[in-house]
Amino acid sequence: MEISRHQLEKAVSADIITSSQAEALLVFLDNTNPHIPQFSLTHVLYYFGGLIAIGAMTLFMTLGWESFGGVGIMAITVIYGIVGLALTNHFAARQLQIPAGICATFVVCLTPLFIYGLQDSLGVWPADDSVYQDYHRRVQWNWLYMELATLAAGAIIVWKYRYPFLMMPVAVTLWYLSMDITAMLTGGDLEWELRKLVSVYTGLLMIALAFWVDMRSVNKADYAFWIYLFGVTAFWMGLSLQESDSELNKFLYLCTNLLLIGVGIILNRRVFAVFGALGTCGYLGHLAFDVFRDSWLFPISLTIIGLAIVYLGIIWQRHEADLTRSARRFLPLPLQKLLESRE
Numbered sequence: 278m279e280i281s282r283h284q285l286e287k288a289v290s291a292d293i294i295t296s297s298q299a300e301a302l303l304v305f306l307d308n309t310n311p312h313i314p315q316f317s318l319t320h321v322l323y324y325f326g327g328l329i330a331i332g333a334m335t336l337f338m339t340l341g342w343e344s345f346g347g348v349g350i351m352a353i354t355v356i357y358g359i360v361g362l363a364l365t366n367h368f369a370a371r372q373l374q375i376p377a378g379i380c381a382t383f384v385v386c387l388t389p390l391f392i393y394g395l396q397d398s399l400g401v402w403p404a405d406d407s408v409y410q411d412y413h414r415r416v417q418w419n420w421l422y423m424e425l426a427t428l429a430a431g432a433i434i435v436w437k438y439r440y441p442f443l444m445m446p447v448a449v450t451l452w453y454l455s456m457d458i459t460a461m462l463t464g465g466d467l468e469w470e471l472r473k474l475v476s477v478y479t480g481l482l483m484i485a486l487a488f489w490v491d492m493r494s495v496n497k498a499d500y501a502f503w504i505y506l507f508g509v510t511a512f513w514m515g516l517s518l519q520e521s522d523s524e525l526n527k528f529l530y531l532c533t534n535l536l537l538i539g540v541g542i543i544l545n546r547r548v549f550a551v552f553g554a555l556g557t558c559g560y561l562g563h564l565a566f567d568v569f570r571d572s573w574l575f576p577i578s579l580t581i582i583g584l585a586i587v588y589l590g591i592i593w594q595r596h597e598a599d600l601t602r603s604a605r606r607f608l609p610l611p612l613q614k615l616l617e618s619r620e
Contacts, residue, residue, distance in 0.1 A: 327379030347398030378440030418461035480512025
């Protein structure tokens with residue numbers, strides 16, 4: 278639970294604590310969690326600047342770099358990497374964990390470019406029209422070496438520095454890898470239906486991996502956030518793009534999205550709830566515009582259901598502590614500890 282200055286001021290007004298105690302508590306909380314990402318100007322500048330630097334060497338890489346040749350690209354990448362690691366160590370020594378994590382992530386994101394330069398310099402790059410600029414736009418089997426090297430570099434740097442933001446390029450690369458492996462197995466002919474199925478199963482595997490990481494890092498930094506984000510995104514997108522004329526399948530899609538909301542509540546992960554809510558709204562839109570298009574009763578029924586859910590929330594709030602305590606008795610002990618650490 279996050280505690281704001283405004284909440285502490287209300288506690289002072291209610292004579293729960295004194296103003297001096299509120300100030301002391303606020304200072305204590307600030308000193309306890311100085312490196313947790315927050316929506317503040319400082320942290321926005323950190324991530325905004327870091328993402329621009331990362332994007333410059335990934336998403337926004339121009340064709341002009343091709344003129345340096347493979348050896349030139351490798352040399353420039355090594356220089357960038359040395360600077361990135363130097364900045365990482367510099368910021369880490371000064372306890373600036375977020376800038377240090379961003380710089381370490383920048384180094385990991387240089388890995389595909391370095392491998393591209395290496396393959397080009399050795400003359401083993403496939404003789405087609407693909408260049409590094411296509412890495413984030415096209416699905417191809419020849420990206421595999423770049424992706425495997427990125428995962429290896431990510432594992433090494435995560436082991437060395439242990440910054441949660443480092444999981445971002447790892448999660449993205451896992452997503453890319455699944456699509457490119459599928460392209461390799463199908464000879465490059467990646468059908469749209471197969472892409473959707475691969476996305477669903479890859480998302481499920483990434484969610485399982487994120488949950489394992491979550492359980493292993495209880496009371497530590499949030500290393501699972503990025504894996505959850507891309508895992509749920511891949512799963513939900515692949516599932517939502519499936520086509521079916523069966524109302525039963527569409528209802529099962531609704532149930533899946535409701536399950537996502539439930540999982541999000543249990544794990545205290547908003548990404549599940551957000552995508553689950555989007556899917557639920559999509560299904561209700563299907564009912565309104567397709568199934569019950571000419572029915573005057575449907576909006577009334579939906580309103581009643583909505584108000585019933587609100588009333589269910591009121592009942593839950595009244596008995597939340599007892600119901601939560603009873604439900605958690607059936608969960609594995611590590612999961613109980615995980616949920617308790619997020620309260």
